[in-house]
Amino acid sequence: xxxxxxxxxxxxxxxxxxxxxxxxxxxxxxxxxxxxxxxxxxxxxxxxxxxxxxxxxxxxxxxxxxxxxxxxxxxxxxxxxxxxxxxxxxxxxxxxxxxxxxxxxxxxxxxxxxxxxxxxxxxxxxxxxxxxxxxxxxxxxxxxxxxxxxxxxxxxxxxxxxxxxxxxxxxxxxxxxxxxxxxxxxxxxxxxxxxxxxxxxxxxxxxxxxxxxxxxxxxxxxxxxxxxxxxxxxxxxxxxxxxxxxxxxxxxxxxxxxxxxxxxxxxxxxxxxxxxxxxxxxxxxxxxxxxxxxxxxxxxxxxxxxxxxxxxxxxxxxxxxxxxxxxxxxxxxxxxxxxxxxxxxxxxxxxxxxxxxxxxxxxxxxxxxxxxxxxxxxxxxxxxxxxxxxxxxxxxxxxxxxxxxxxxxxxxxxxxxxxxxxxxxxxxxxxxxxxxxxxxxxxxxxxxxxxxxxxxxxxxxxxxxxxxxxxxxxxxxxxxxxxxxxxxxxxxxxxxxxxxxxxxxxxxxxxxxxxxxxxxxxxxxxxxxx
Numbered sequence: 001x002x003x004x005x006x007x008x009x010x011x012x013x014x015x016x017x018x019x020x021x022x023x024x025x026x027x028x029x030x031x032x033x034x035x036x037x038x039x040x041x042x043x044x045x046x047x048x049x050x051x052x053x054x055x056x057x058x059x060x061x062x063x064x065x066x067x068x069x070x071x072x073x074x075x076x077x078x079x080x081x082x083x084x085x086x087x088x089x090x091x092x093x094x095x096x097x098x099x100x101x102x103x104x105x106x107x108x109x110x111x112x113x114x115x116x117x118x119x120x121x122x123x124x125x126x127x128x129x130x131x132x133x134x135x136x137x138x139x140x141x142x143x144x145x146x147x148x149x150x151x152x153x154x155x156x157x158x159x160x161x162x163x164x165x166x167x168x169x170x171x172x173x174x175x176x177x178x179x180x181x182x183x184x185x186x187x188x189x190x191x192x193x194x195x196x197x198x199x200x201x202x203x204x205x206x207x208x209x210x211x212x213x214x215x216x217x218x219x220x221x222x223x224x225x226x227x228x229x230x231x232x233x234x235x236x237x238x239x240x241x242x243x244x245x246x247x248x249x250x251x252x253x254x255x256x257x258x259x260x261x262x263x264x265x266x267x268x269x270x271x272x273x274x275x276x277x278x279x280x281x282x283x284x285x286x287x288x289x290x291x292x293x294x295x296x297x298x299x300x301x302x303x304x305x306x307x308x309x310x311x312x313x314x315x316x317x318x319x320x321x322x323x324x325x326x327x328x329x330x331x332x333x334x335x336x337x338x339x340x341x342x343x344x345x346x347x348x349x350x351x352x353x354x355x356x357x358x359x360x361x362x363x364x365x366x367x368x369x370x371x372x373x374x375x376x377x378x379x380x381x382x383x384x385x386x387x388x389x390x391x392x393x394x395x396x397x398x399x400x401x402x403x404x405x406x407x408x409x410x411x412x413x414x415x416x417x418x419x420x421x422x423x424x425x426x427x428x429x430x431x432x433x434x435x436x437x438x439x440x441x442x443x444x445x446x447x448x449x450x451x452x453x454x455x456x457x458x459x460x461x462x463x464x465x466x467x468x469x470x471x472x473x474x475x476x477x478x479x480x481x482x483x484x485x486x487x488x489x490x491x492x493x494x495x496x497x498x499x500x501x502x503x504x505x506x507x508x509x510x511x512x513x514x515x516x517x518x519x520x521x522x523x524x525x526x527x528x529x530x
Contacts, residue, residue, distance in 0.1 A: 013475055013476060013477045013478075014476055015394065015474065015475050018472050019078055020417075020469055021469060022419075032047075032049050032454070033046060033068075033453070034046060034437075034452050034470050035049050035107070035468070037436070037439050037451040037470050038111050038439040039112070039439050039440065041072075041441065041442075042071060043071055043079075043112050044070045044079045044470070044472060045068065046068045046451065046470045047066075047068075047110050047451075048068065048107060049063065049065040051065050058103075058125070060105065060125045064096065064104065065123060066084075067084070067107045068091050068092070079472060082180070085179055085180045085181065092121070092171065092180050094121075099129065099157070101167055102127040102161060103126045106122075106123040106126075106169070108123060108124050108199070109201040113206055114443075118171065118172050119173070119180060120171075120201060120203055122167075122212060123169060124166040124196035125164050126187075127163055128187050129159060129162075130153065131160075138190065138192075139192045143255075143258060144228060144229060145227040147193045151193075164196055164226070165188065165196075165197060166188070166196045166197030167185050167187050167197060169185055170186065170210075171183060184243045186210075186243065186245070188231070188233055188248070189247075190248050192214050192215075192231060193226070194228060196214065197212050197233065199216065200212070200213045202269050208272055209236045209269065210235055211233065211267050212235075213230055213232050213264030213265070213267060214231040214232065214233060214264070215230030215265070218262045227258045227259050228262075229262070230264045231251065231264065232277065232301075233248050234249065234275065234295075234301060247300050247301075250263075255287060260283040261282065262280040266278035266322060266323060268325040270325055270333055271327065272295075274292060275293045275294075276354070277292075277293055278320060278321070278323055288320065289308070290335060291305070292306075292307065292333075292354065305356040307335050307352065307354050307358075309362065309363050310359070310360050311362075315342060316339040316341055316348070317342055320337040322338050323336060323338075326379035333353065333354030333355065334353065334364070335352050336351050336377045336384060338374045338375060341366075346368055346369065346371070347370070347371065347372060349366070349367040349374050350363050351366070367395075369388070372389055373388065374386045374388060376435075378439065380442060383395065383407070385440065385448065388435075390412065393406060393410075394406075394410065412432070413471065432452050432454060432469075433452060433453045435450055435452065436450065436451035437450075437451040447472065447475070448472075449471070449473075453468045
């Protein structure tokens with residue numbers, strides 16, 4: 001406890017708001033700007049998945065979607081908007097002239113890597129031409145909802161398309177032109193009706209491999225949401241630099257309830273050949289959890305084990321609907337997951353070893369959240385970021401105890417732009433969704449980007465009102481209070497100094513007491529030996 005106290009006092013550094021990114025209100029509305037974000041060493045990207053590109057039609061309310069890419073400028077210490085692939089508007093748009101793909105909700109998820117600069121963008125509502133492949137295999141029709149053809153086939157411009165099949169777009173940054181160029185469009189190798197490929201997405205280091213789940217959201221009571229059990233497709237670059245796809249990772253035989261189960265709900269690579277996958281089970285709950293899949297010698301992905309810990313079912317419920325994965329080595333994984341403790345109904349963060357032999361071991365750590373709730377986890381170095389209901393908690397591993405301790409709480413900074421001030425719009429009118437999607441700068445772990453979409457309020461439209469934003473925070477190593485209302489850290493320097501001095505005095509007293517006791521013991525031993 002004392003070491004922990006000293007550790008807390010020594011945390012003079014904190015993450016401070018460095019920059020706020022906005023959509024260009026003179027060119028477009030928000031289109032749900034900030035719904036997805038990611039960072040690399042040199043770039044930050046922000047998605048706007050409901051954006052309506054002028055002149056482009058789509059059955060899903062014309063929600064085509066775009067991405068904004070920002071490049072770090074060391075001279076200004078700011079991220080500056082790049083030309084994208086449409087210099088007129090400085091944004092990345094999917095190819096809307098294609099007759100093969102009709103993009104929808106482009107930027108549902110984004111992932112960017114630095115060397116070389118590549119960008120993955122998922123678009124799960126994309127319609128794909130029926131003639132894109134001959135004899136397209138169909139996933140087991142006994143394990144998916146039996147849509148009739150009129151429900152999963154759409155006709156546009158005289159051509160038939162599989163409705164909401166989904167796609168993942170791959171772009172590469174051209175350093176000569178400063179434009180993002182399309183390299184590849186990935187679609188499933190097997191059909192699941194209204195599956196929404198790219199609903200969740202993950203990529204390995206340097207983007208040598210990427211995976212997309214082929215499923216829809218789990219809402220058992222919602223009649224209109226397509227019922228899809230789910231499949232996962234992993235792609236890779238071959239020796240010639242072309243994108244290839246492994247055979248699909250299909251749900252195991254025990255998963256049959258497409259109304260209450262989801263396979264591939266969340267995906268996380270730990271190295272090139274290992275993939276952790278979350279399965280939701282709102283049916284019996286027997287199969288809910290996190291599973292490790294590994295690429296074998298036959299170039300197929302096989303299930304290795306389910307992540308488990310001692311007394312999981314007897315002590316906790318709702319375990320692992322969201323997880324984060326930290327890899328210290330190729331054989332040592334730390335898994336952070338949410339759950340509810342049955343004894344007091346408190347929500348908790350459970351940290352466990354992800355290896356197969358950990359099933360009979362106690363959790364490494366359990367963090368009590370009481371009535372708050374964790375639903376998003378991101379590791380980076382010694383940090384663990386957790387999205388709570390209204391804040392982001394940043395935890396840091398104590399080097400002495402090897403336990404995670406609360407380092408900082410990021411609160412909604414409630415930033416108002418000049419545009420909002422000119423329009424007389426109050427922050428409370430915007431109903432900004434905070435926190436949103438989160439991503440670390442992956443190399444130094446000293447920056448992160450945090451999306452915050454717009455919402456409805458005061459008669460405003462969520463999709464058209466330009467209220468979404470993305471915040472970039474950077475670690476400040478100097479002492480200081482940070483921004484008022486943004487963080488929760490000790491802000492009284494005099495108090496910190498006093499506590500530090502008191503701690504030093506306590507240490508001195510302890511040392512003196514130990515010395516006196518040792519001397520007295522030696523004196524007694526000397527007397528008894530005479």
